[in-house]
Amino acid sequence: MNIQQLSPYIRIAMDSYIPSPWYLEERVLFDYELLYVKEGRIQVTIENDVFIGEPGDLFLFRPKQRHSIRKLGTGLVRQPHLHFDLFYKEDSPDVKVSFKKLEDMTEDEMKWFRNDDLEQIAPRIPGHIRLRNTLVIERLIFDIIKEFQMTLPFYEMNIKGLFLQLLNVLLRENYWNRNPHLVTNMGEMEQLRLFLKHNIARKVTLDELSKMSGISKYYMISLFKQSFGMSPIQYHLLQRIEKAKEMIQFTNDPLMLIAESTGFPDIHSFSKAFKKIDGVNPSFYRKK
Template structure:
C-alpha cells in the first residue's frame, strides 16, 4: 500500500475520561482506534496480552483485534482517541464503532471490517508504542479532536491533514524506537545534511563528512542511508543536480558555467552526472525553456 495515497476518514474524535472502575468489555473493532493515555493509568488487554498503560503511551487497536480497557486506579483516566479508516472507502460514513465481541457481530456487519494495513509494510506499527516526545504528539491529537468537534465547514478535510501530520509523527517515533542508534545520532546526521545542502559548489568525500559527524566512514554511510534513504554522496549529487536544473530552466547562464557553479570541473563531467540523476542531458531542460 502506497503511503503517498493516504486518505484517512475520521469517524470519531473524543477527549474523555474513564472514571475509576470503568470497563470496556472485550470487543473487536471494524476500524482502527488510536488511543493516547494523557492522565491516569489503565489496564489494557489486547489479544490476551496485558499492558499497564500510563501517560505518554499509545495504543493502536486494529480491525478484529480483541481488546478490553479497565481503569483499576483511584483517579480518572484521560484518554484522547480517534476512530478512523486509514484509506477512505465508499461505506466509510456508514460504518459504526463496535462494542461487541466477534461472536456477536451480525452477518450484515461482517463487510464493515477493514483490512489491517498497519501491521504490514510500509507502516508495520505495533499495538503499543511508548513515545520519545509525547507532548508534540499530544498537541497534534488534541488539536485534531478540538477542530473535529467544532463542526466547522470542511471539518473532515481539516481532519485528514491533521491526521496525516499525526500519523507521520507516529511513524517517525516508531522508527526511532526500532533504531535507537539512529535517534542518538540524529543531530550529527542533520548537521551533515544541512552542510551538504549549502555546499553545492564542492565535490565532497565521505571521509570529510564522517569526520564532521565524528563517526567511522562505514557507520556514517550506514546511518545516513537509513535516515534519509540514500547515501550521503548520492544525496549531495542529487542536491547539486537539482540546483543546476533550476539555473538551466530559469536563467540564461551557459551550461559550462552552471556545471562549475555546482562543483564540476568540465562540461563532460557535469553532463555525465546530470544524466545519471535525471536520465537526460542538461540541454534537455534548456530546450524546454524555449
C-alpha cells in the same frame, strides 16, 4: 499501501473521562482506534499481551484485533481517542464503532471490517507505544477532537490534514524508538546534511565527511542512509543536480559554466550524472 493516496476518514474523535469502576469487555473493531492516556492508569489486553497504560502512552487497536480495557485505581481516567479509516470508502459513514466479539458479528457486519493497511509499513507500529514526543502528539489529537466537535465549514479537510500530521509524527516516533542509535547521532547527521547542501560547487569525499563527524566511514554511511534514505554521496549529487537544474531554467549561463559551478570537471560527466538523477539531459530544461 500507497502513502500518496492516503485519504483518512475520522469516524469518532472524543475526549473521554472514565469514573470508577470501569471495564470494557473484549471486542474487535471494524476500523482503527488510537487511544491516548492523558490521565490515570489502565490495563489493556491486546490479543494475549497485557500492557499497563500510563499518562503519555498511546495504544493502537487494529481491525479484527481482540482487545479489552480495564481502569486501574480509584482516580479519574482521561483517554482521548480517535476511530478512523486510513482510506475513505463509500460505506465509511455507515460503519459503526463495534463493542462485539468476532464470533458475535452478523453477516452484514463482517463486511465492515477494514484492511489492516498499516501492516505494510515497516517498522511495524506496536499496539502500545511509550511516547517520547508526547506534547506534539497530544496537541494534534486534541486539535482533531476540537475540529470534529465544532464542525466548522470545511472541517473535514482540516481534520484530514491534522490526522496526516499525527500519523507522520507517530511513524517517525516509532522509527526513532526502533533505531535509538540514529537519535544519538542525529546532530552529527544533520551537520553533514547541511554541509553537503551548502557545498555543491565541488566534490566531497567520504574520508572528509568521516573526519568532520568523528564517526568511522562505513558506520557514518550507514547512519546517514538510515536517517535520510540515501548515502551522503548520493545526497550531495542530488543537491548538485537540483542546483544545476535551477540555474539552467532561470539563468542564461552556458551549460559548461553551470557544470563547473556545481563541481563537474567537464560537460560529459555533468550530462551523465544529470541524466542518471533526472532521466533527461540538461538541455531538456534549457529548451523549456
